[in-house]
Amino acid sequence: MHSLRTVRLRIGAVLGVVVALLTAGTLTAVTAQAAAGCGVTYTVTAQWSGGFTANVNVTNTGDPINGWRLAWTFPSGQQVTQAWNTTVTSSGAQVTAANTSWNTAIATNATVSFGFNGSWTSANTAPASFTLNGFTCTGGGTGPSPSPSPSPSPSPSPSPSPSPSPRPGDAMATVAAMRPGWNLGNTLDAIPDETAWGNPLTTQAMLRHVRSQGYKSIRIPITWSNHHGPAPAYTIDAAWLNRVRQIVDWSLAEGLYVLINLHHDSWQWINTYPADSTTVTNRYIALWRQIAGTFRDSSPKLLFESINEPQFTGTSGDDQNYQVLNTLNTEFVRLVRQTGGANATRVLVLPTLYTNGDQGRLDALRSTFDSLRDPNLAATVHFYGWWPFSVNIAGGTRYDSNVEQDLIGTFDRVRDTFVSRGIPVIIGEWALLNWDHTRPGIIERGEFLKFLEAVGYHARVRNLTTMVWDAGQFLNRATLQWRDQGVFDMMKASWTTRSGTASTDQVYVPHSGTIPGQTLTLNLNGTTFQGLRQGTTNLVQGTDYTVSGTSLTLTSAALTRLAGNRAYGVNATIEARFSQGVPWQISIISSDPPSQAAATGTTSSFVIPTQFRGDQLATMEAKYADGSPAGPANWTPYKQFWDHFQPDYSANTITLKPDFFAEVNDGRVTLTFHFWSGRQLTYSITKSGTTVTGATT
Known part of the structure; x- marks a missing residue:
């Protein structure tokens, strides 16, 4: 994002359900000179109502295999809906996962991994056994010892020379493990330096706090424009590069996945590509070659993003914009892979034009993925909601059907274009543009809470990884406290479940005179209403309130008691409680006509x-x-x-x-x-x- 606009999650319902299946069975030799053996680890990494994500590791403990088929039967009738790093066929509850063109061989004691999304109804019981090429996996092999000849599997020490065809990792599993994510916004991307836009220096304690709050990844936007020398070398300032490396290393040490990029460089100089393609290309290559070289041997939990919100001036239109972005994204993948080491298979993240989720932008990026044929890539878009609601213009004051359909439409397009084809997606930034602690009241709090709840849910069920944009409007980095704990609570709850809401979080009553009863509409979101509470006191159904379907009516007597002395403003706060998620707060407010x-x-x-x-x-x-x-x-x-x-x-x-x-x-x-x-x-x-x-x- 252009962070001069001061403000700017799919997270599956991670249950941490891990089932290691090393089941006993009969082992039979393929021939007199060959032996088979295998072990399987089947892990449910995320589960939600009606769906789940699983990861499967297959270890070959027998002789080398060239071509494999892993078969199992779902005991609860589950179905595979999409898969990556494998080709899946199903017949009822029977499933066969076969190798792809790039992971045919499994050497002795080597492991191949794949993953899939599935659906379930009554239960999601793990499979009881697996067969690899017809042999039941036992976790160990018998028969003749493997040949002492060199293993065809890659050397455990990466070669410094570039790999012409990167060994596939598991980009889908990596991106799934990143949810939820958080942006260190308006910091290393600030111009000209880290504290220029009002945030304090980043500390390891702050990163540890972010991790303690449940975040699994951090996006570190970085603007390099003011921190490198002139052409032709464009040498990055050593002090700046060391500071970037320090924050990256701190983040990795805290167990976070990390995503770094070229950030405001996008509109400072990369956008001039059409008029000066040679200069831009040389500068772009020089910077990424230095960045990739610096982090060549860093943990695979570090990801690179080519450009933030790419945009170009002086083009003839979108077709040329798509061509230019394809050129830069392709060059980025090529040069990072050439640096070798962990970069040969590191997950690289490519944006759409403007990092926008419109179908034309998505299709253009999909073409780039098709031409690159690199299994270690992810796509990224940004999401700031329906614009009138995001900034409060054109009467966009409420989380209404316009806002919801914009959200669902964007996430559906992203899922259908990429995720359904095995390409992971990171919603690299999301929030509302004008939700900001320095400009209160632009977005009404309850309407914002509905937006947070919906984003978390709709991203989660579509297997999208979200990274909230936080330029200081959510976390007070000086005190390490959330500026609004209720806002964070709603966001966090959405990572794993749904929360009930209501048509409003404000009930206005007159400053004087009779107070009539008032009715709110409950948005159950799959929950059931449990009751109302003020502090530790439960309100009495039938006396204080009544419920009919999704209509909740607060009685005149209850509102009169809650309003107290009826001083202007909030007189009391009550909570609507549901079967899951966070309670919905309702403020009782006394007022007169302005x-x-x-x-x-x-x-x-x-x-x-x-x-x-x-x-x-x-x-x-x-x-x-x-x-x-x-x-x-x-x-x-x-x-x-x-x-x-x-x-x-x-x-x-x-x-x-x-x-x-x-x-x-x-x-x-x-x-x-x-x-x-x-x-x-x-x-x-x-x-x-x-x-x-x-x-x-």
């Missing part, structure tokens, strides 16, 4: 006096006298929260920003302020040059 007063000012500073009286602003409309939208984004009357208008509850004001007036014509504009209680206020402003006057209507 009011405003006349004002004068200029286009550079215009402030509307506003008595909020316990209410909170959701959005603002602006229209000319003829009803057409006024101000920026003139395709919608609803303006962008904070960029165009900003409430200040402590000062009792709403400020109209210069960016709003920059695109407002002289004359009268009617503003409509929408509040979360459902109330509205209309206000009229008149602009004449740089002078602005305002009055209530």
Whole structure:
């Protein structure tokens, strides 16, 4: 992401279910001069409602094999839905997994690995036995000893020379093991240095804390532009490279998978490729050759990502953009593989154009994968949700069907284009663009919680690995505390289960007078409603609330008691509890209708006096006298929260920003302020040059 915008998980329901099956059976020699033997480790690495991911390691303890078929029967009727590093055929519960073109041979005492996603209904019992090429696996072999001639398996010490055809690892299993992931945003990618964008220096204690919170991987965005010398060598500053290596090594030492990249280089100089392809290519190759050389022998838990959010200027359109990106991604894979060592099979991550999830972008990257035919690659896209909701413009204040369908559509396209074909996917960044602790109120908290819950679920069931973008808006790195514990709790719960929510997390009651009962709609998300609680006290069904289907009604008596003295603002918080996941908090808020007063000012500073009286602003409309939208984004009357208008509850004001007036014509504009209680206020402003006057209507 362009982290100048200050803010910016699939995680399977990892159960840690590991079943090692070394079952006894009858061992028979293939011929008088050959012996067979094998051991199988079958591991369920993730499981969720109706689905699971499994990894299978097959060790050949007999004579060398050239061509293999592993067969088993699912005792609970499970089905394989997709597989990687193998070709699977099924007949009912009977399954056969065969070698691919690149893993035909298994030397004596060598192991081949593959994985698959499967479905289950009543149970997910592990297979009881396996046969390899017709022989039951026992974990050991008998018969003639293996030939003392050199083993055809790769040497355990990687050759420094490049491998012309990288030995396949298990990219799908690697990426699955990375979920959930976290971004060290606005740090090594900051310009010009690590602390320039407000974050403290990274410490190993901070990385340890991230790991302790349940994260399995860390993406370390790195901008290299300001930290290397001139052409032709483009030598990376030794101090900068050592600092990068230190943070990478700390992360690996904490047990985290690590992903590093070229980050803001994408728009600083890589984007000029069409006009100066030679210079960009030389610089790109020089940097990646040095980075790859530095980490040549690092753990395979370190991954490389070619470019962050690639984009190009001066092209003729997407077709040329796709060609340029294909060239750079292909060059990246070629040069990293040439450096040898662990880089010969290291998982390399390739982005779509703009790291966008539209189908055209996905298809173009899929073509690159098809041409490279490298089993150790992963794809990456970013996801910041439906844009109007992500920034609060065009009335996008709620997690509604637009937001959900955008999420589902994106994740379905990514799954169908890559994951279903055995190519793992990393959602390398995700969040909402304008969720930020420094700009509160842009995104309503409960609506954000619904988004978090949905992203976790929809990514998890599609086998997508997510890495949340955290530029400091989630984790306070100075104190190592979550800025909003409830937000993190919802995010973490989504890694393994679903949580129930409701149509709102706010119930507004009048500051005085009779308080009527109010009804909310429960979003059960596969859970069952268990009841309401305030602190440690359970509310009484039938007296304090009633439930009919998904309708939850809080009674007048309960709301009157909870509102207490009815001071403006939040009077009480209750929790709706469900059969799983985190409780849904509901705030009981006392308020009166807001009011405003006349004002004068200029286009550079215009402030509307506003008595909020316990209410909170959701959005603002602006229209000319003829009803057409006024101000920026003139395709919608609803303006962008904070960029165009900003409430200040402590000062009792709403400020109209210069960016709003920059695109407002002289004359009268009617503003409509929408509040979360459902109330509205209309206000009229008149602009004449740089002078602005305002009055209530």
